[in-house]
Each structure stands twice: as C-alpha cells, then as structure tokens.
Amino acid sequence: MTRTDPFFHPVSGMELPRFAGLATFMRLPHVGPDHPRLDEVEIGIVGLPFDGAVSNRPGARHGPRALRDASTMLRAQNGATGVRPFDAVACADLGDVGPNPVDVMDTLGRFEAFYAGIAARGIRPLTAGGDHLCTLPVLRGLVKGKPPLGLIHFDSHTDLYPVYFGGKVLTHGNPFRVAVEEGLLDPARMIQIGIRGTTYDNADVDFARANGIRIVRAEELFARGIPDVMAEARDIAGEGETYLSYDIDFVDPSVAPGTGTPEWGGPIAREAIEVLRALRGVNIVAADLVEVSPPFDAAGNTAWLGASLMFELLCLMVEAKVG
Amino acid sequence: MTRTDPFFHPVSGMELPRFAGLATFMRLPHVGPDHPRLDEVEIGIVGLPFDGAVSNRPGARHGPRALRDASTMLRAQNGATGVRPFDAVACADLGDVGPNPVDVMDTLGRFEAFYAGIAARGIRPLTAGGDHLCTLPVLRGLVKGKPPLGLIHFDSHTDLYPVYFGGKVLTHGNPFRVAVEEGLLDPARMIQIGIRGTTYDNADVDFARANGIRIVRAEELFARGIPDVMAEARDIAGEGETYLSYDIDFVDPSVAPGTGTPEWGGPIAREAIEVLRALRGVNIVAADLVEVSPPFDAAGNTAWLGASLMFELLCLMVEAKVG
Amino acid sequence: MTRTDPFFHPVSGMELPRFAGLATFMRLPHVGPDHPRLDEVEIGIVGLPFDGAVSNRPGARHGPRALRDASTMLRAQNGATGVRPFDAVACADLGDVGPNPVDVMDTLGRFEAFYAGIAARGIRPLTAGGDHLCTLPVLRGLVKGKPPLGLIHFDSHTDLYPVYFGGKVLTHGNPFRVAVEEGLLDPARMIQIGIRGTTYDNADVDFARANGIRIVRAEELFARGIPDVMAEARDIAGEGETYLSYDIDFVDPSVAPGTGTPEWGGPIAREAIEVLRALRGVNIVAADLVEVSPPFDAAGNTAWLGASLMFELLCLMVEAKVG
Amino acid sequence: MTRTDPFFHPVSGMELPRFAGLATFMRLPHVGPDHPRLDEVEIGIVGLPFDGAVSNRPGARHGPRALRDASTMLRAQNGATGVRPFDAVACADLGDVGPNPVDVMDTLGRFEAFYAGIAARGIRPLTAGGDHLCTLPVLRGLVKGKPPLGLIHFDSHTDLYPVYFGGKVLTHGNPFRVAVEEGLLDPARMIQIGIRGTTYDNADVDFARANGIRIVRAEELFARGIPDVMAEARDIAGEGETYLSYDIDFVDPSVAPGTGTPEWGGPIAREAIEVLRALRGVNIVAADLVEVSPPFDAAGNTAWLGASLMFELLCLMVEAKVG
Amino acid sequence: MTRTDPFFHPVSGMELPRFAGLATFMRLPHVGPDHPRLDEVEIGIVGLPFDGAVSNRPGARHGPRALRDASTMLRAQNGATGVRPFDAVACADLGDVGPNPVDVMDTLGRFEAFYAGIAARGIRPLTAGGDHLCTLPVLRGLVKGKPPLGLIHFDSHTDLYPVYFGGKVLTHGNPFRVAVEEGLLDPARMIQIGIRGTTYDNADVDFARANGIRIVRAEELFARGIPDVMAEARDIAGEGETYLSYDIDFVDPSVAPGTGTPEWGGPIAREAIEVLRALRGVNIVAADLVEVSPPFDAAGNTAWLGASLMFELLCLMVEAKVG
C-alpha cells in the first residue's frame, strides 16, 4: 500500500493522541544533520527561526516552533484530494537551522550553507520561516550554479523594494528583487499574487514591469476569480522547476492575524487553500511558508492555518516528485 | 398579538439592560425539573456540560454557561425572517443535566434519562453541548421505541468513525455511526454537510456509502452554492420528523476558533446562518449546537455566534411546531 | 447541624459539577423581587451593574455577571475559619438592580429604592458592583433616617474628592465625601486602608483631616504590618453597626488587573484576604465588593479573587449576625 | 509633484520606523486648537473619546487612541486607487475633543461647539469615535443653520429608535432619528446599508418608511451584490454634500470583534473596503468611523481595520475636495 | 569537569538560540522507549498528558507540551545553588506516555506499566502532568512490591477525599488517599503543605488525622515562615526514599493562573522556589509537577514557572543521587 518505511511515517493519533508527545512537523521523525538515515529523506521540512530583517513588528523567529506544535493536529490524508503524502515519499523533520539573531549577514550565510547541503543530498526542502528574507538564502543554497527557478508567490507585498534603512539592501522587503538580480529566479516565470495595502511609492511595480514579472493584485484576483488567475499562474510557471513561496500575510488579517505586516482585503481561509489546490501538476521542487509571528497570534489560529497550508504544500511537492 | 404567557418571555432589555441580570438562555425563565410550570413548556433549551469523549482538546463542558451568557445579547425578533419565537411558543431554559465528568457511560445514562423525561412531557428540546457524543443520548432519549428521525448535520467531521482509543466505541468521533446502528436515525434521510480537513482513513465514508448516508464535502458546498445544496437537504429530510445537529466546527476557524478540533476552509458567518434559513419548512422537532469550547474562545466570538445560531434553530423549531 | 432550609443552600458540586448549571452567586437560589420566599432571606447578595460614574476606564457594569460566574467555584465551608455560612443563615441571590446606563441620577434613584426595600424587610445586603459610586445609593437606602454607620474601607483611592468633570459632584471619586456630608457615615468611625498612587492634589486628605477620617496609606500598612493596622481598624469601628466597602483596586494590579484605575504597590492575594479575616468580631451589617471590570480581566483572575473575597465578606456578615 | 507643504506630510517610515515615534493619526502633525498653522488645514482628523451613550458594552471612549496607534502602520499611497492624499490636501491630526465622561448632554455641547469652530474655518472633518451618538453633535456643529446633508450610513443597526432607557432620548441607538427630526439630514438622500441581527420591534423601520429613508439589509446587500447596491447609494446621495458614517459593527464580528454591539452576518474585510471604493465621485464633505471598542479588541485587529477604513474615507474626502 | 557524555547535555544556546529547535524538556536528547542509549539514562523526564480525572476545569493534558516549550528557556546552571545537573547525571527526555483520553482506568494501567519499566531499568523519573491523579500510577509503577515512600506534597488541596462523582473512587481529588490505602506511601512520612481554599467538608482532614499525615495549611506556612516549616518537612521525610509531588496550584493564582482549580492565598514565586531549595539533602528519588493547564494560561507564565520548578526538582534529584 505504502512505498515508504514506517520510520518515515507520523506517529499515529490512535497510538499517541495528537496533543501528546514531542512536537515535530506533522509528527514526523526528527532527522538531524548527523542522523544515520538522513540520506533516505526525500522531502525534508526545515525551520528557519529568524526575524532580524523585519522593518516593522518582529516575532517570526518563533514561527517554526509554533508551526510544529500546530502541525501535530494534522492527520495522514488530504481529505479533498485523497493524497497520502507519507505513504508516497519519505518525509522528515530536519530541525531548525541556527541563526545569529543579532546579525543578518552571518545568518544568511548559515542558512545558505545548510540548503546547499540539502540540495547536494537530493532532499527537497519545505521551509517554515522566519521572515521573508529567509527565502533568499534558501534560493541561494538550492540554485547557485544552476538554472534559475520559476516562482509562484503569494503575498500582500511584492518584496521587490530596493533599499529600506540606512543603505542596507537586505530586509524582508526585497528578497525577490535580489534573487532576480542574482539570477536565482527567472523573472519571465514569476508571478506574485494577492498584492494590496498602502505603499510608499511604485519602485517595486516599476522593477516588476522592467523585468517582466507578473503582479496580480488582490482586487484582480477576486474580480477574475481564483480558477482563472491560477490557470494563468500555471501557464507562467510552465513545466520547469518552480519554487512556491507563501507569505502568510497573503491571507486576510481576520484569518491570519499573527504576522508582522498584515494588510486588509485578502482571501478568506478556503480561498487561501484553494489557490494551492489549483496548482496540482505544477513542478514544485521546493516551497516555503513564512512570516507567521506567534507573539501576535494569541489564539494560535495563524499557526494552525500555516501548518494546514504546509500540508497542502507538501502534497503538491509529493505529487510533483512522484509524478 | 402574542399567544404565550408573559412568564415565558425574555426579560426585556428596556427594563434590565442586556449586560445585567442572571444569564439564562435568551433571558428566558429558568424552569427546572421541579418547577410547577414545567408542563407548559413547549420548547425547552437544555445544557449538556460534558466533554469527556473528546479525543483532542477539551473544554466543551464549559459551553452551556458561555452560550447562556452570550445569548443575553439576543433580542425578541429575527430581523431577517420576522419570526418572533417567544410570541408563538412557550420557551424556557430547562437548566443543565448533571454529567459525571470522569465517566462517559454514567454520563450517557443520565442524559438519556433526562431526554426521555422531556419527550414524555411533549417538550421539544434545543440542546447546547458539550461535545458531539452528547447528541447520542439525546437521540436515545427522544427516539428509543419510536421510528427513526431524519438528520441534517452540519460539521467538518462525519463522526462516523468506528473506534478511537483502546477499543472504546463511544467518543465524539462516532455518535452518528452508533445512532444509525441503534436505529435512532434513518440513514436514507441523513445528510452531512461541510466535511473537510485531513483524515486518517476512509472508514467513515465507507460506512456512509454502505448505508446510503449523503455526505456533502465543503468543497462541493461552495462549488454548487448554498441554495442548491440546501434544496437537496430539504429533499433528503422530506416531510418526516427531523433532527438538526450543528457542530460549531462546521464554521471556519477564523469565525469560530473556540472549538476542540477546528478545520480550515469552512463557511464564513453569514453562510453559517444562511444554511439554516434555507431550512424553513423542514419538520425540525429537535436540534443541538455542540462543541463550543470556551477555553479556546478568548474573545468570546464563538459563543456569541453559537448563541446566534441557537436563535436561528429556535426559530426553525418554532415554525415547524406552529406550522 | 444546619439551621437553614435546604432551599437556601448552594447546589452541591457532587450533584451538579461546578462548571455546570446557571450561574447564581455561590450557586444560591435566585430569589427575585416577586419570589414567595423573599421575606425569609437573611442575607441577600445583590448585583449593581453600573459604571456610568467612572472617570477613566469603564467595564464594571459587567462585574456582577463575572462575579456570579466565578463564584460557582466556591464550596460550602471556609477552610481557614471553619465557618459554614449557608448552614447558619438563609442566603440568596437577589438578582441585579436595573440601572439606566445613560443617566447617573436616574440610576442612583433606582438603586436607593431597592436598598430601602431590602432594609425594610430586614435583609442584610452583600453587594457586587459596579463602580464605587454604587456604594452611595446603597448607604442612602439602608441608612436614611437612621444613625450613621461606621466604615471600614479598602481601596487605593480615598474617593473623597470634591468635583471631577464639569461641575458634576457625583462620580466614582467622591461617594464617601458625599456620604459623610449626608450623614450616612460617621467620620469618627471611618478608616480607609491601602491608599496609594499618584494624585492631582490633597483635597481628599484635607477633607479627611477636617472630618477626623483615618487614612492608612499602603506604605504605612506594610510598614506596621497587617495585624497592627487591623487592630486599629477594629478599634475605630468599635461595636456599632459598620459597613465594609472593598474596592478591588485595593489589591495590587499584578493580582487584580481587571479594574478601571489600578495603582501599583498594593497587597498580594493572601494579604488581601488576611485583612478581612482580621475583622472577625466587627459588627458588619452590610458590605460590598466593587470595581471589578471584566473587559480588563482577560484571564478572569480578578473576578475569581473578587468572588473569593465576597465569600470572606459573607462569612464576616454571618458571624456578625449569628453572634 | 505634491501641492502640500512638507509640514502636512506623515513622518516617513524610512526615517522613523512605523513602530517608533508618537502616535498621531496616520503620523500627521498634531495641530491643536492653538496651533499657528490651524487655518491651513484642509482636512482635519478628530477624535471623540466618548461612550457614555451605549446601552450595552462600553469601551469606545478608548477608540481614538487605539485608532491613532494602528494608523501608524499606514503608508502614503492607496495601493488600489493610486490616490496619494497627503500630496493633494493639507491634512492634520486635530487631537481629541474633551468629553465629560459622566454627562451625555454636557459632552454633546462640547463636541458641537468644536465642530462649529472647525466648520467656520472651512476644515473638513474626518472623525474617529467614540460611540455612534457622537455623530449627532458633529452634524449639529457642521450643519446647523445650513441645508441638510445626504447620508451614506454603514451599520448593522439603523440607530433610528425612539427611546431606550428611562425616557432619555439620546443614546447610541437614535442619533439619526434625532438628526432627521432636527433637519440636519435630508431623509430623501439617506441610505443605511448592512442592517441585520435581532431586534426588539419595528419602530426604526416604520420611522424610515414614514420619512423615505432607504434601508438595505445585509441579506439584500449580498443577494444583489455590492456593485449594484452601491450604485443605488450613489444615486440616492446624488451630487449634493454628503456625510458618510461608518459604524465598525457593519463589518462581521469575525473581522471586527472589538465593538460594543456586534451582529453576525456582515461583510468580510475586502467587502468592507469595497463598499467605500465604490463611492468614488460622491461629494463626501465629512465622515466618521465609530464604535471601535479596544477593550473587546485584544488582538488589535478592529483598530487596524478601522484605521485602514479611515484611510479609504480620507481618500474619498480628498477626491471630493480636489475634484 | 563533567562526568556525563555530551550526548546527555542540552543543546547550547550559543549554538542554537533558545527559541530555535525542537522543544524537548530542557533541550535534552529525546530518548524514547526504543532508543539504544535508554539504559544509560539516570534521570528521565516523562510527560503524562492526561486530564480525564478532573472534576472542574480540564486542560492539563496539554501540560507536558507547554512545559517542554517553556523549558527551552532554561540554561545549564542553577544560579542560586551552583548545581550543574547535566554535568553530574545523565538526563534525557523520555517522551510522553500515551493515555486513553476517554478512559481513566485504561490510562492508569498504561502509565503504571511505563513506570514499572523505568523502575526496572533504574531510571529515576521526573514527571510532568497531567492532572494529579497521574501521581497514583507513577507510585504504583515505582513502589508496588517495595517499601512505601515518604512524601513531601505541595498543593492547595489535600487530594485525600473519598469519592467524587457517581461512586467512582479515582479522580484528581484522591490519589494520595488511595496511595496510602494501597501501601505505596508511608503516612508517618507524609507532609502536605499549602492547603487552603473553601471545602465541602472535613473528610480529608479526618483521614489525615486518622493516619498520622501532617497537613500544614497555607496560613500556618506563612505564620511560621518557610524555613521553620521546611525544617519540619525534612524531619518528617527523614533519610528514607522520598517522593516529591508539586501541584502548581500550590502557588498563588496571581502567579500561576493556568491550572484547573486555583485557590487564592498561596505563595508568590520566590516562595514557591524557596520551599524547594530548603529541601536540599532530602533523599528525593522521584518527583512530579502537575496540573499545569495551558488553555487557562494565555500568557504562558504558569508553564514557564512550572518548567523553572522542574529544574529545581531536577537539581534536588541530582543532589540526592550524587550525594
């Protein structure tokens, strides 16, 4: 029935209730850097507990632990699509990569090195942030020296701004600009969906236009409808290897309040899920879910939604891998 | 104008502001088991403060009190339908039935006995849970020795699973399976709406298929639209006596976070109300609203929505009774 | 063993768990104004849900309901003193007196009339506020045309200020000044304990000095120790009839955050209780617990402490009555 | 590029991060009554910290400060419409008008006088409540002795009721009835949108019918769709001067829980914004956003939505002014 | 310097910040039942996620996970005593024992079997509850067939009551009565400290008196002072093997609100720690910390205090073992 070793299956809720036991991502085994079975992992879930690049409200450094905790409420099968990810692919919780909480550049180096190692072993990563700058070292680690990836990006901000404070290029406002400039992403295969809120200026939109990056504002998303926009997203991504980055602030703050820079007017929960299910068939080789900030998530809803979205991302990655 | 005795009317907010006074359901008189006017009650609201059958997060034992408190914000008339329930039918708060918090079976016996007594007096019950296993003794008390009821069931889970922990059949995961097996419900007149989330396996769906129970997943509900699905629900229920069971986790967690097993992707608040208003004309003889868990409802929204839904349920029961 | 009718006893937690059932004060019977057994009540607990006189943060109108809810956690016997109040005296929850939430003077009239009625029946009241201005109509209802009462007053503010806003004399900052001026309290038998925090000026202290009212600031209370100060309080109160008024902001905000005007540096919980137990033997004929503001009491601790203090007040009133 | 003095621009987030600095509305300069540049202000944002007229849960007195705090997250440009309000019109935070927290009538006089002064200087006000009765003195100050205004009113209640408690006409349940009776509003140019929830009776609807006021219930709003209803609103308002009053309880409680009288079944966040954007071109000369109650808004979402809606209101007022 | 293998040391905060990484108890290695190094563990920390025996508010089933999470804030050395537990003894997180959430008796059997296994391997357990009934199966597993242990017990309740609901003996109100009756504890070497709050009757005190169990009420504890009472505790425990059971409700609810049955008037935080440090030298062979209920601990303080107390318990156990 299942092609994976029982070792790579979640602890069953029948055996140990879901509120019990150590909290690993989806109750999977923890397979750290020195674990003897690391090379057998096909999809690894990784936490990047860092928020040193936020320009507004911090807290996303606490995201991975909250997402792990919430993810223990998940079960084995996607009720809507029938996918059973753990039967199909060897999955594991690879732990967190240690940041330097007081130094952005040092942290980026640590993260990049980890992902380069993962890539070398052929493990596909599903990442839990951390702030959105974390996506940059993931891409550096995975792509450097290889062809650029396509990108499907859900967010209320483009993260294509040039400079924030005091001349520092790298904040959570510009990872995708830098990634394009470094050749890690192919702008012709990039789409950003859900953009909204107030802005300072149009520097991001100008950059997108100049580079051929497609931006779908929230108003357009709802006016055209999710199926139509997601069909366009599938076209843009094409058949090539594609990265999926999901900033939880894509979702409306009434649904996902626990984030640093919420903007009103986003999708409700079922739409937040629907956009992912519409991407079945896209060749998603890696993905992340970022900007969950537990100190602003008193009721824990944002973490529970984030974990549920990570399960959908995992199912997409499994289908992409298994074919 | 009104055919009921003033005794059975809520305390007016003009007389005593809604934040004042003891909290009974909808500010109705408390008519306990020994009250001299008990036999005059036509619809009785009952609390079942028990959560000993939950497999995940507890707290629904505190539901009835929180629902009573929130319900004091309600007024006399349904703004949308114009129904004035307290003018039409003698309603009262019958209090809570005492559970045994450390023994499931003892509790079920107490609850069943209470409902058998209610049924014998001809009082139609509107129940506030408690976890979903509470529905089972309600059905036992009302139906044993009588023809089975139809069921319209709103939930994110089917509650048709066979066994959870250590061989114990009775948890909040299987009341409807047991009720079918005991002949309390007519599976041909059963519909379950809003099912979603991850699952362990398909044992529930298999049981439904084998018994002819109709399951409408959340995805189908939104794809077809509420009016269409509810028309089907009215057809399935037909003209016979029907029970309506409403698990608050039918509603999306962004709207109703205060519950033990929330699942993302459910209806927003106006849809949660709309499904009920679409059932006018169905012969609803009893109903419940379950799984409100106040410890997970810090802002009190879930209780306030639950109380508002109970008012809609009451209006349906009043229309069914008055015809 | 017990000289009271079982009717006047709390619902037992053995019969109905404490989280179950309607919330009345201490699970006592609700004996409203029209109840046939009202005249048998010896001590009546009354709620005054009004906060229209606060100059700062509102919310105390929600106090009575929150105190009722929390009080259901209480049991039958004072563990420290062995007093069993419900065995000794017929106690009941008399409900709330309806305020006019948008008119201070109208409200004061309603409250005074209620207490005059209570006094005429010989029922001794234990009141749950509401803001501190509520004490004024209680005193008016109980004392008008009779000799003034002594007062033992726990608070972080003297509430002896002349005028707050726009020439209105009556706010929660001056009930005791007015009560002295109206001859309801005997200033020679008044003591105020726990005063602290910043002030605008010394108008209150000047009034106290001019009238012979004893003020014990928090610093003095802790420097001398509670036993010594409370001995002085017993001396000041003497053997005459005494009113006890307990503003929850007497307690430190770390213990009782849910109040409108918290001031740091007050007693911790066991000291907040100790001051009351030191008053055994004082002839306390009526008492109140005011300024619990549930919207600022997210965790419910303030209400639970308030209810526990009300139980201590009740025990004092019972001992004073039974002798 | 911009026709306004830099003095009237918000502090830039590049210079001082948005979490830093004093909280004024939208980080605008505070221009109090004695400020030398007051006469240059074209649109003034004003706080009315008063909730003495609420019949249910208080707290809206804390609204202006919470709205100021949240509004510091806003930036300079409306992402959807491209409007840059601060480039086009001189805006300032005019501070709060001091209420008398224990006297409704005194407060109304203070507020009216302030707005009469504003009107005399030609400053158009955008007001942050406070409870909904605050709209009455705003209208009195602006309109007395002038032709009545049209009204577009978003709310879950009509606020057209005659009398609440003890014969007092003025509560937050009737400002619009009184404003019509005083000739401040033209009923033929009035529309109320989003009405829902339970009611006591039909006194409000009868008054509306008798005076030709258009009421669009929430059910109608969603059945017809927002574009259609808002087209009707534009027709009703016509080309004359129009006031826009936005009660935050228009929005569903799942989105905006922090208010005194929430009613289920309202718009989600993007609809709450969409109704405003549909009013571009209407001659809106003044507006308010009322009933945000921070004590019931633990997560701060209601204030953040309220501030975002105020930005939309400001953009409408700017477009109406600039033409 | 340290006699333990680095494997048994916590992850360093220098390497991985304390907010990062999987949450195990004190960042120790997770050594599950099948782990190859299980036999090397000298002190094992165990979670018992069960609250099925509570008579009041549930939630302690979530205790172990919250305690693990909070415990990651701990470091390597006791600042007050200088003890470095991980240098002296091989410690590990043994995981949680799976309960049956809907069956008390089944759960007790599972827990007892686990502890019997631990005892057989010579591992000394430090347990994180769960409700207080959990202590009973721990004692059964450790002591059955061996001489009874002494007991030092911190609590606000004696847990010596006979029967709670419906004839069921086993609730969180009677583990110590049963343990005495089963010969697991030596009543002559038992002391219970901190007892307070209201009670139903004196059945517990009578049992204690009849069996020679020493009860120190909270009032006595503070009147005599902690050093004097703890000297008595050391005398009572003597030199024999002693169990230490710490119910978090021993601590005042202002400090530890997150528990099911809080009682006012307990120790503040530094006293809660001081009582443990006064027990250095007692032969503590096993200990537990129970009744932390995260759903009632919104701010997380109770879990953080509980984890800090577990560190103190661990230091006592280490000193007892190393001598």
Added chain:
Amino acid sequence: MTRTDPFFHPVSGMELPRFAGLATFMRLPHVGPDHPRLDEVEIGIVGLPFDGAVSNRPGARHGPRALRDASTMLRAQNGATGVRPFDAVACADLGDVGPNPVDVMDTLGRFEAFYAGIAARGIRPLTAGGDHLCTLPVLRGLVKGKPPLGLIHFDSHTDLYPVYFGGKVLTHGNPFRVAVEEGLLDPARMIQIGIRGTTYDNADVDFARANGIRIVRAEELFARGIPDVMAEARDIAGEGETYLSYDIDFVDPSVAPGTGTPEWGGPIAREAIEVLRALRGVNIVAADLVEVSPPFDAAGNTAWLGASLMFELLCLMVEAKVG
C-alpha cells in the same frame, strides 16, 4: 507655587480625561529636535525603540509607545513622597530616536549622537527602551570625554557577558561590560541588584569580581531586606554623578510578564517601587527603564508598571537636580 512654565505641565485630567488625547510621556508637551523651546527643557524623556540586540524574545522596540500610552494614567503628585516633579523642573517628551531596525551598529551610532546632543544642551535624559543594549549608546553620548558615572542597576541578569553569537560583542547581554571597558562607568561605584535565574557559566561574575563590581543576587536582597541593601547601594554610589538603569525583568514575571527574558523569584510590585524610593538623595543625573516588550504583555500590566516606575525615576532625578 510652581516654578515652571505651564507649557511644561501635563495636560490636566480635569480638562481632558486621561483616556483622551494623544499619548505623550506623562501627557507632557512633545518637544522634538526642531522645537523652539527645546533649550528650556531640563529633563527630557526619550524613547529608544530598538530590540535588534536581543538573543531571545523580541518586542522591546514597541516599548516606548506602550509606555507613553500607559503613562497617561499618571497624575501630578507622588502620593508617597509628595514630590510634584512638573512644578519643580521643566520636563518634556523629546520623542523617539529613529533606529535602523536591521543594523545594530548603525543604530548605536544614531542613538549616541542624539544623547551627545542632549548632553550638550544640558538636558538630563530619562530613557524608555528598547532592549538593554540601548543603555550603551546613552552612556557613550553622555559620558565620552568626561569622568565615568556610578551605576545603580536593577536587573535579573548582570549583562556582563563577553560574547553571544558568532563573535559579535554587542548584544543585550553585555552593555555594562563594554561600558566598563570603555571607561564610561566606574566599576568601584557600580552595584547590580536582583540577579537570579539559570546561567550558562560564571564569566559575568568573574568579570565583576575582577573589576570590583558589586553584585547582589535576589536571594541576598530578600534575606537582608531592601532597606539594608539599598543603604549599601547609596554608599557605593556615593555623592558622585550616578546613572540608574532599571531592567523591567528585575521585577518578578508574575508582576511584569511583558519582557523578553523573564526570570522567576524577583520582587513584587511594592518592592519594585520601594527600591527606588530608598534612593532619595543619590545624585542621579540620568536613568532608563528598559526591556518592556508589549507583544508579551497582553494585559498591559508591564507597561503600566514601567510607566509608574518611570515616574519614580523622574521624581528621583528632579530631587537630584533641585537638591
């Protein structure tokens, strides 16, 4: 009566209720860098909204705004000491200094420059943090090129550690070590009070010993009593110019939960105030209150205590200045 211009007085609560108006520190005038009356300010209150140096939980960047908001509850006179600071000295809110949220070193430079400017004008600063590293640039700005200051330091951590992450010296764990090394503080005139909690090692204590810095652990503070320890502190500080640094985590987490690195066993609220009142007469020329982290302070108690402590600090600075 008062020697200061009314301009430098707080807005009166009689005029504008304390919940109304813009939130400046203690309702003082905002006197920014370009304000014409800046040179008249004698004591300036400054916010440093930065937390980029924390090794654990962030959020202190939101401290200044929360402290401003809470401080509006303060009045004009110290109830305990009778000091009326605003009558004696010209005080103002100088606003926040803009940090670079993603760069520690850049931020330190900005802060230092601001304080050098303040010092040059003869304004004495009372600072609201921000994390504890903020104290370092304050000292640099005030002291560089001048004789070192004495230090009275309340904290649960010594902040004398050498290096935290990746070789970066500057974190919130070492400002005082660096300040000593840079000659900004005179170690012979330094005392650190309240130290407690777990530690990694003794590097801080060794540094203190080597340099003659006095450390008073929390256990010693309570064993000797506050008066005795504070007498020693006065001796150590002597008559020279002294800086007072107050980390809110000096206070017990039950009182002040809203901070990044809480440690159990600290002073309760009245002790937290008492230590300051015992310092009357010390020549305190500047002071700070740091590490208030609003995201971990849901109830706002920590900010309200912090603001109250700032008022005590202000009174000390006023008495030191006026003599």
